[in-house]
Amino acid sequence: MKEGPDIVRIAALIGDPARANMLTALMSGKALTATELAAEAGVTQQTASSHLAKLDAGGLLRMRKQGRHKYVSLASEDVAAVLEGLMGLAAKTGHLRTRTGPRDASLRKARVCYNHLAGDMGIQMFDGLQQRGFLMGQDDDLHLTPDGVAFVTELGVDVDGLRRGKSPLCRECLDWSERRSHLAGSLGRALLAAFEVRGWARRATDSRAVFFSPSGEAAFRQHFAA
Known part of the structure; x- marks a missing residue:
């Protein structure tokens, strides 16, 4: 059994076109909403929410709630x-x-x-x-x-x-x-x-x-x- 960091999982998270577009948009350093990221990825809000949940579970994102909105940014440098x-x-x-x-x-x-x-x-x-x-x-x-x-x-x-x-x-x-x-x-x-x-x-x-x-x-x- 091979041991070490699971690069396959991270690569799969980044490799989806919609998720890649979302992550690229967040390279501006600004926190964006799911609605804004859906527009960047060219997908529906429901689909965007599913993608964001996967990226969050993979440790690539930071989610913050302020008022009625949830803001998303990259997890780290x-x-x-x-x-x-x-x-x-x-x-x-x-x-x-x-x-x-x-x-x-x-x-x-x-x-x-x-x-x-x-x-x-x-x-x-x-x-x-x-x-x-x-x-x-x-x-x-x-x-x-x-x-x-x-x-x-x-x-x-x-x-x-x-x-x-x-x-x-x-x-x-x-x-x-x-x-x-x-x-x-x-x-x-x-x-x-x-x-x-x-x-x-x-x-x-x-x-x-x-x-x-x-x-x-x-x-x-x-x-x-x-």
């Missing part, structure tokens, strides 16, 4: 990282959706990957932090240097507060569009929030795209020049 990795594998092997247009270019430039910055600008931030000596190591040994702490503190990030949290401070996440690393973990989340607070960037309301103002993009590229 681990789930988001798996989905982003699968997107990268699909792109690399030529399994791409046929719809193209301006939104695709926007998503490739800057987008939300669950709760942190991805796309070309996310990769530039990761590379810039590493080349300036603010971020060292890789994979499980990725860490912020003392100079890096000073740098992100100036941007408004409370590093001590992040370290008291449960999430890892720094994590690598493989970017699906470029198949290179961008920064995840609580630091990646905090930096994206800092960009929004400073008015550098805003999230699109109808997609995962992140739009930088001209002045915000100039400031971003100055801070994270590789």
Whole structure:
């Protein structure tokens, strides 16, 4: 009898087209209702509820009830990282959706990957932090240097507060569009929030795209020049 993690069960949960569309929609980091997810998947609410129950039982979702509505989000950054990795594998092997247009270019430039910055600008931030000596190591040994702490503190990030949290401070996440690393973990989340607070960037309301103002993009590229 084979032993170890049951990847077949997780793969089967993700592999259904309707469930895959729902999970992809939740990569925006927003909590969505079953009605909204049914529209994303192109199925009835009853069918969506059945799919969501299976994903919840499989540990891929977090369900929260507020008032009359039940809100759904991804269970953790681990789930988001798996989905982003699968997107990268699909792109690399030529399994791409046929719809193209301006939104695709926007998503490739800057987008939300669950709760942190991805796309070309996310990769530039990761590379810039590493080349300036603010971020060292890789994979499980990725860490912020003392100079890096000073740098992100100036941007408004409370590093001590992040370290008291449960999430890892720094994590690598493989970017699906470029198949290179961008920064995840609580630091990646905090930096994206800092960009929004400073008015550098805003999230699109109808997609995962992140739009930088001209002045915000100039400031971003100055801070994270590789």
